Amino acid sequence: MNILVLGAGQLARMMSLAGAPLNIGVLSYDVGSGQLLHPLTRHVFDQTLVQAIADSDAITAEFEHIPDEVLSQCEASGKFYPGKQAVKVGGDRALEKALLEQAGVPCAAYQLITERAHLDLAIAVLGFPLVIKTCQAGYDGKGQWRLYAEADVATVWAQVAAFLAADALHSIIAERMVPFQREVSVIGVRDRLGNIAIYPVTENEHVNGVLTLSLAKAIEGEIHQQAVEAFSRLASALDYIGVMAIEFFDVDGQLIVNEIAPRVHNSGHWTQQGTLCCQFENHLRAVAGLPLGSTEAIGPSAMINVLGQASIPAEVLSVANVTSHWYGKACRPGRKMGHINMVAGSEALLGEKLLALSAFLPGESYPGVAQRGGELMRE
């Protein structure tokens, strides 16, 4: 079976590695260059997108920012999962908010902004502090402004107005800043028959908007139930097929959706070591029309992102049940180069593992490892 992936980054690469054992070949369409290539070897094929669509048994995407005409071309083939609507929703906060409201899933109160009057309305209705975000792009913390008080409105508006003026396609949303205790996410998968499987909820740490660390501890009954409910509602509303990630703010035990990713997600990378059927395999199973695999965790798990580092000390691999996963990319400051996965028999043992790793992973490059390790051991 051949699956065409829109996008040629690490997510497509990991799909390729998960697909080979299932007899699923993965071909990448690099949206930037327009080339068809093997996501693992980077070998470029002399093929057009039209041919690749025709030759594929199914089509999927590893990111949201894909030209509309490409999405339409794939949609027209009748074998694009999760399909154009889901990808659009994932790439546009205004569509995402509309979906959340339609599906009855809690999210932060918001206001669309295309002119100064809308910002004033947002301040009046939502109050300070506000977070102002671009609708169409800007994941990993890019394209965001925070507005804490009336005194800053003119400065922030000048930046936002310049951003809006730069491109007719730009649009902006203002959200009430949610006073959350932590950020969590859920990775779920829905197959062609509507069956759903959900991985344990993951606790995520971000620095400057970039994920640094994920923890999948024991399942928390009530939180898990809310995440399952949100996934089920959104997946049904979109008639979704494949893996979808939902990021939440945990506000006093109430999950509020931050954003939706209609794809495999960085906060689900721990499933490669922490479960027997990782998010990449389950996504391919769903998209290929195969039965879903189990989403049960082997034990408490963690993932540490390797950001802007060309290598890690070999000692990391000497800690039992720890492995690394590299993306084969050239090193640049802050770039996601790979990640470190681990699984343990208990949360305390997971804490021990993180503490052991912190001896080899300096805190300035790997924030939170020692701290979260210590917390888990004390909990």
Place this chain on the structure above:
Amino acid sequence: MNILVLGAGQLARMMSLAGAPLNIGVLSYDVGSGQLLHPLTRHVFDQTLVQAIADSDAITAEFEHIPDEVLSQCEASGKFYPGKQAVKVGGDRALEKALLEQAGVPCAAYQLITERAHLDLAIAVLGFPLVIKTCQAGYDGKGQWRLYAEADVATVWAQVAAFLAADALHSIIAERMVPFQREVSVIGVRDRLGNIAIYPVTENEHVNGVLTLSLAKAIEGEIHQQAVEAFSRLASALDYIGVMAIEFFDVDGQLIVNEIAPRVHNSGHWTQQGTLCCQFENHLRAVAGLPLGSTEAIGPSAMINVLGQASIPAEVLSVANVTSHWYGKACRPGRKMGHINMVAGSEALLGEKLLALSAFLPGESYPGVAQRGGELMRE
């Protein structure tokens, strides 16, 4: 890091899949065609063996029947693991027997045979029944004769003599046929520092000399200890680096070595699902000079070989914690096409899984699945 593998079959392919996450690129040397190719994509590179050896950080092998001059070329590079001697031992029963005697590891009594008088000597010293095997080739049950009584000697000798005459390199060994209760194997790994890690002993079923089913049940203390002892002695004797498999006959609780494979092995494929660091990853870790991974089992595991079947029913994947692993080969009768891996929380649950799978896997193509499932449930 680049690792050159002598051989371009499924074992190299699975090494490639295990290597990519560790940032280890695997290149195959196809001994038959003399081509250098990517073991997953089969893309052929315009490169010579000399260049590939120079470009590699380490060299290893996925099978034993490699021309002497190629082995010498790799050995001369100083980066060939487990090295020429180990590969030779694995490919020649006479060398293997000599090593076993030297290392003090029990094996069946034997006699080398180059002329008729040696066969008579074997009959006199070892007695009937005898199993007669080629020394240099003939795994998977090929090139073997069984001799049960004096009346059959002339017939069998005619076949053996013809075989010896066909090629000056052919040689033959006669072994006392061991009255074993079962066949087991152990997969172990030794790193460059001499550290050793051993997977749980695996029980194997063969049909016509070809592996059909492996079971890695709970660790049996005394049997495991014997397997560890044999591995340690042989690995030390060879100053072995990498994964080595040892196949044994279990004769009333006493392990007798059947043969040694100086490489990853079919009876260790269950480790892909049944452990957190499979034999392929551990082999690469050892060969690359990285710390070894844990060889602990997640739970009782099994592997079913897919022989001469182009596909399996999709329902197989509907059984929890069951997955398939395909080799991307053209289908031919009896050919190893892939395998099915599974892991369970207990031996009884593993038995249930096998029974559930037997509903989709007909007994004539997948012998022993229903029977072993039933046995595990009753044990």
